[in-house]
Amino acid sequence: MFETIAGILDWIGIAVFATTGALVASRKQMDIFGFSLLGTVTGIGGGTVRDLVLGNLPVFWVREPAYVIVCVLLSVLVFFTAHIPESRYRLLLWLDALGLALFAVVGAGMGLAADAGPVVAVVMGVITATFGGIIRDVLGGESPVILRREIYVTAALVAAVVFVGAIAVGLPREGAVIGGVLCGFAVRGAALHWGWSLPAYRARPGRVPED
Amino acid sequence: MFETIAGILDWIGIAVFATTGALVASRKQMDIFGFSLLGTVTGIGGGTVRDLVLGNLPVFWVREPAYVIVCVLLSVLVFFTAHIPESRYRLLLWLDALGLALFAVVGAGMGLAADAGPVVAVVMGVITATFGGIIRDVLGGESPVILRREIYVTAALVAAVVFVGAIAVGLPREGAVIGGVLCGFAVRGAALHWGWSLPAYRARPGRVPED
Amino acid sequence: MFETIAGILDWIGIAVFATTGALVASRKQMDIFGFSLLGTVTGIGGGTVRDLVLGNLPVFWVREPAYVIVCVLLSVLVFFTAHIPESRYRLLLWLDALGLALFAVVGAGMGLAADAGPVVAVVMGVITATFGGIIRDVLGGESPVILRREIYVTAALVAAVVFVGAIAVGLPREGAVIGGVLCGFAVRGAALHWGWSLPAYRARPGRVPED
Numbered sequence: 001m002f003e004t005i006a007g008i009l010d011w012i013g014i015a016v017f018a019t020t021g022a023l024v025a026s027r028k029q030m031d032i033f034g035f036s037l038l039g040t041v042t043g044i045g046g047g048t049v050r051d052l053v054l055g056n057l058p059v060f061w062v063r064e065p066a067y068v069i070v071c072v073l074l075s076v077l078v079f080f081t082a083h084i085p086e087s088r089y090r091l092l093l094w095l096d097a098l099g100l101a102l103f104a105v106v107g108a109g110m111g112l113a114a115d116a117g118p119v120v121a122v123v124m125g126v127i128t129a130t131f132g133g134i135i136r137d138v139l140g141g142e143s144p145v146i147l148r149r150e151i152y153v154t155a156a157l158v159a160a161v162v163f164v165g166a167i168a169v170g171l172p173r174e175g176a177v178i179g180g181v182l183c184g185f186a187v188r189g190a191a192l193h194w195g196w197s198l199p200a201y202r203a204r205p206g207r208v209p210e211d
Numbered sequence: 212m213f214e215t216i217a218g219i220l221d222w223i224g225i226a227v228f229a230t231t232g233a234l235v236a237s238r239k240q241m242d243i244f245g246f247s248l249l250g251t252v253t254g255i256g257g258g259t260v261r262d263l264v265l266g267n268l269p270v271f272w273v274r275e276p277a278y279v280i281v282c283v284l285l286s287v288l289v290f291f292t293a294h295i296p297e298s299r300y301r302l303l304l305w306l307d308a309l310g311l312a313l314f315a316v317v318g319a320g321m322g323l324a325a326d327a328g329p330v331v332a333v334v335m336g337v338i339t340a341t342f343g344g345i346i347r348d349v350l351g352g353e354s355p356v357i358l359r360r361e362i363y364v365t366a367a368l369v370a371a372v373v374f375v376g377a378i379a380v381g382l383p384r385e386g387a388v389i390g391g392v393l394c395g396f397a398v399r400g401a402a403l404h405w406g407w408s409l410p411a412y413r414a415r416p417g418r419v420p421e422d
Numbered sequence: 423m424f425e426t427i428a429g430i431l432d433w434i435g436i437a438v439f440a441t442t443g444a445l446v447a448s449r450k451q452m453d454i455f456g457f458s459l460l461g462t463v464t465g466i467g468g469g470t471v472r473d474l475v476l477g478n479l480p481v482f483w484v485r486e487p488a489y490v491i492v493c494v495l496l497s498v499l500v501f502f503t504a505h506i507p508e509s510r511y512r513l514l515l516w517l518d519a520l521g522l523a524l525f526a527v528v529g530a531g532m533g534l535a536a537d538a539g540p541v542v543a544v545v546m547g548v549i550t551a552t553f554g555g556i557i558r559d560v561l562g563g564e565s566p567v568i569l570r571r572e573i574y575v576t577a578a579l580v581a582a583v584v585f586v587g588a589i590a591v592g593l594p595r596e597g598a599v600i601g602g603v604l605c606g607f608a609v610r611g612a613a614l615h616w617g618w619s620l621p622a623y624r625a626r627p628g629r630v631p632e633d
Contacts (some may be wrong), residue, residue, distance in 0.1 A: 012465035031409035033364040050263060053470060059268030065330040079412055119487040133467030138349060138560060141358055146456060147563055153455040201501055242620035244575040259475060268477030276541040289625055349560060352569055
């Protein structure tokens with residue numbers, strides 16, 4: 001039962017991130033195979049980093065190619081439909097928020113399954129959640145979403161901490177998963193909707209270094 | 212015989228990519244050790260990603276340091292000769308095209324050798340072929356070549372699909388390798404020469420997100 | 423005794439790089455969790471790449487979470503104190519120089535411990551030393567420090583070569599470690615202080631490619 005829920009959420013997260021990768025490709029006016037590469041790398045990127053550092057090799061999508069096929073199909077779908085939403089960037093941010101919450105919990109769960117202890121499990125959740133988007137933004141030449149002012153890393157952290165904490169106090173794993181995802185998505189969604197941000201470091205911004 | 216051909220093509224691909232890395236270093240006016248680092252990382256980058264996700268560890272250049280030595284020597288050679296070609300960027304693009312075709316086939320062959328099935332083999336070919344250049348462009352502060360308008364990812368895909376398809380229908384492996392490389396290089400070369408591109412997503416380019 | 427010294431230097435290197443990551447976060451006015459992520463990824467980044475290519479999996483910080491905790495605590499500390507130094511960028515460069523020398527030696531030592539031969543050990547040292555900073559600059563949207571004109575990669579190379587050479591001629595390992603770190607830091611520090619640079623490739627800088 002738990003494996004089923006975690007597996008489904010993992011699939012949703014991968015599909016959602018693949019869609020954000022394809023949306024970035026649309027912003028850059030790439031062709032259909034560029035969409036497929038950027039969508040696929042974004043969808044599987046976070047989980048690939050997670051599997052690498054945990055030593056789960058070969059990584060998940062080598063063992064189960066269906067992940068790759070779904071990412072490619074979704075990218076192609078976005079290629080033909082990206083003109084429909086009114087603001088692709090807004091859609092991208094909201095899907096990214098959903099993927100962020102899902103991957104934070106799934107990644108933390110993988111960390112726990114590897115007997116890595118709660119701290120590493122939380123870090124694994126945050127890294128899984130953020131690295132897909134980082135790879136997407138670096139490859140797509142976008143300003144990395146982690147640099148945006150609103151709450152972002154914090155939401156991934158909330159999702160992972162709620163999940164790991166709920167497991168630690170003995171709640172059922174299904175509840176822990178759902179609670180973590182909902183809390184993380186709520187925090188990031190609220191930040192997007194109301195422009196929430198934590199107090200930023202504000203003394204002085206960095207100047208561009210003289211060369 | 213097949214191992215010999217694949218091994219030779221792998222060497223050529225690494226040498227060619229190392230040269231493109233050193234050419235980027237020349238565009239950025241780096242010193243001789245900057246050339247060596249960027250050349251080496253570019254030469255071995257795609258294969259390193261491939262070995263990591265397949266779990267072939269330690270990666271190939273730890274097992275066989277000669278790869279690193281060749282990359283360093285080529286980088287030094289470029290440091291002293293990069294003023295000779297009329298357009299370094301044009302040379303860079305053509306060498307990149309050759310490396311792209313070679314690595315797509317070699318990477319796909321490694322995927323097949325790992326019993327990963329045809330889909331993963333093709334993806335492995337595309338990732339091996341594109342990630343060396345991606346790492347080079349990100350480290351060198353260049354606009355990533357995958358974002359250029361002409362056919363790029365498509366050429367890697369053609370090379371990998373022709374190779375995997377030829378193996379699947381039972382052609383001799385030497386022929387599959389050579390056919391894949393020639394088709395991939397022809398497609399990318401034609402795109403460079405005549406400015407071919409696939410229909411791009413064109414509804415609207417992305418705006419710079421308001422901060 | 424040697425393990426103790428190498429272990430202490432590894433800790434110092436990680437702490438120093440984590441601090442530079444948090445300083446970049448302060449230049450970008452990130453919030454406290456953004457500081458923590460960028461500090462942690464920078465602190466553990468170089469060693470993670472090293473462990474991955476050597477196949478030391480799971481990577482070191484999964485086996486020993488204390489590394490992550492220290493990186494997070496230092497990042498939080500920087501969040502509250504980054505206004506104190508007169509020039510954060512100058513501090514960042516000097517700490518980066520120290521981390522560079524430390525990681526070059528520790529990375530090369532790991533390469534030797536994996537029986538990888540002297541060439542791979544030196545390359546491992548250079549990659550460990552430079553990749554933490556590369557990941558930091560790419561994620562933080564800074565111009566990568568390896569592109570700066572002064573001696574940088576060279577200093578990492580000096581540290582790794584002095585260490586590996588000293589081991590090869592039979593000097594005691596403690597002396598080799600300390601000699602490597604001092605030489606590397608001296609070279610990079612002198613370059614920062616006096617603006618030293620090696621002869622750069624100067625024929626023509628690259629033009630921005632027409633699109």
